[in-house]
Amino acid sequence: MNNNLFLDAANSKSTERPPVWMMRQAGRFMPQYWEIKNKYSFLEMCKNPEIAADVTMLPVDLLGIDAAILFCDILVTGEAMGGDLSFTQGIGPKFANPVRTAADIDKLEVDVVNRLEYVADAIKVIQQRLNGSIPLIGFAGAPFTVMSYLVEGGSSKDFKLTKLLMHNHPELAHRLLAKIAKVTTDYLNLQIAAGVNAVQLFDSWALALSWNDYQEFSHQYNQQIIAGLNRTNVPVISFCKGSSVFAPIMAEAKPDVISVDWNADLLNIKNALPKGIAVQGNLDPHILYADQPVIKKHIYQLFERMRGTEGFIFNLGHGIMPDIPFDNVKYAIEVVKEFRY
Numbered sequence: 001m002n003n004n005l006f007l008d009a010a011n012s013k014s015t016e017r018p019p020v021w022m023m024r025q026a027g028r029f030m031p032q033y034w035e036i037k038n039k040y041s042f043l044e045m046c047k048n049p050e051i052a053a054d055v056t057m058l059p060v061d062l063l064g065i066d067a068a069i070l071f072c073d074i075l076v077t078g079e080a081m082g083g084d085l086s087f088t089q090g091i092g093p094k095f096a097n098p099v100r101t102a103a104d105i106d107k108l109e110v111d112v113v114n115r116l117e118y119v120a121d122a123i124k125v126i127q128q129r130l131n132g133s134i135p136l137i138g139f140a141g142a143p144f145t146v147m148s149y150l151v152e153g154g155s156s157k158d159f160k161l162t163k164l165l166m167h168n169h170p171e172l173a174h175r176l177l178a179k180i181a182k183v184t185t186d187y188l189n190l191q192i193a194a195g196v197n198a199v200q201l202f203d204s205w206a207l208a209l210s211w212n213d214y215q216e217f218s219h220q221y222n223q224q225i226i227a228g229l230n231r232t233n234v235p236v237i238s239f240c241k242g243s244s245v246f247a248p249i250m251a252e253a254k255p256d257v258i259s260v261d262w263n264a265d266l267l268n269i270k271n272a273l274p275k276g277i278a279v280q281g282n283l284d285p286h287i288l289y290a291d292q293p294v295i296k297k298h299i300y301q302l303f304e305r306m307r308g309t310e311g312f313i314f315n316l317g318h319g320i321m322p323d324i325p326f327d328n329v330k331y332a333i334e335v336v337k338e339f340r341y
């Protein structure tokens with residue numbers, strides 16, 4: 001690899017500056033994304049390896065980040081299991097056949113990794129294009145977060161139906177989570193076999209859960225997935241919104257990196273973790289709407305705090321919003337790349 005910054009930091013080694021990539025870096029804040037998106041549906045883009053590679057490469061070529069992330073979506077596992085998935089502009093993801101009863105859960109298939117071969121194909125095309133320049137991150141959705149979309153039938157503000165299932169019929173929720181966990185393990189191992197250099201597990205909506213529910217309905221399954229990965233030389237990043245609270249539990253699953261939202265002091269989180277677990281984060285994405293001197297100030301505040309810490313990857317606390325100015329994202333990445341410890 002020409003640029004080892006990301007993998008060194010993920011493996012808790014020291015680096016001359018923090019490596020940088022951003023969640024949702026391959027997305028709608030880029031005019032060049034829309035040039036492609038206007039020609040294809042989102043799922044067509046995910047399923048065509050050449051197009052998925054084109055989109056993956058946009059931030060590599062236009063922003064100069066230190067790691068690429070595969071262009072795909074966390075909900076493709078739900079689709080492979082039998083979910084009727086579509087994405088509509090302005091509405092977001094939709095499962096037309098929500099999973100709510102024992103019969104719905106029993107219908108979902110689990111030996112489905114062959115239906116996700118298009119992702120392995122995309123990874124191979126992307127690695128040819130990257131040609132050893134920077135590492136490629138693969139990813140999957142964590143069972144709780146994917147379950148919420150399957151049960152609600154799409155995005156939700158309060159996860160009412162998901163929580164009702166968990167609280168009134170925990171045995172059904174567990175049956176569903178176990179199925180998603182099995183598919184997710186196979187799917188991440190497929191990505192590792194195809195050649196990704198790291199994987200990230202996205203449990204975006206864990207913040208909605210109580211401490212006890214997080215352990216029972218989320219952590220347990222994430223731990224099972226991480227334990228089932230063929231992870232030699234492939235660092236595992238565990239992300240959730242809620243990591244400011246749940247980081248000590250997340251650490252029990254033994255990821256290499258914990259990706260932290262913006263509520264916590266990152267050094268305090270790092271210092272409370274077992275040695276050898278790196279941290280990623282944790283700029284509030286809203287900072288990227290602000291004036292450029294403000295952006296620089298906030299990045300430097302974080303870097304001064306983290307100075308001398310081995311195992312730190314710079315990222316946002318969550319994804320880039322679609323209406324964040326492209327020039328501000330580019331500027332933030334330049335600020336990181338000019339910094340030295």
Ligand SMILES: Cc1c2[nH]c(c1CCC(=O)O)Cc1[nH]c(c(CCC(=O)O)c1C)Cc1[nH]c(c(CCC(=O)O)c1C)Cc1[nH]c(c(C)c1CCC(=O)O)C2
Nearest residue numbers: 023024025026027042069070071072073074092202204319
């Ligand atoms: C919850 C979740 C989803 N998808 C994902 C998550 C977890 C990460 C997070 O918390 O942000 C993960 C994801 N989605 C996408 C990526 C690609 C890689 C990247 O750039 O980070 C990744 C890693 C592309 C995408 N995924 C999606 C788009 C937009 C599709 C479009 O162009 O219309 C992209 C580029 C669609 C998507 N997919 C999902 C939603 C809720 C939406 C709609 C969002 C909205 O409308 O605001 C589910």
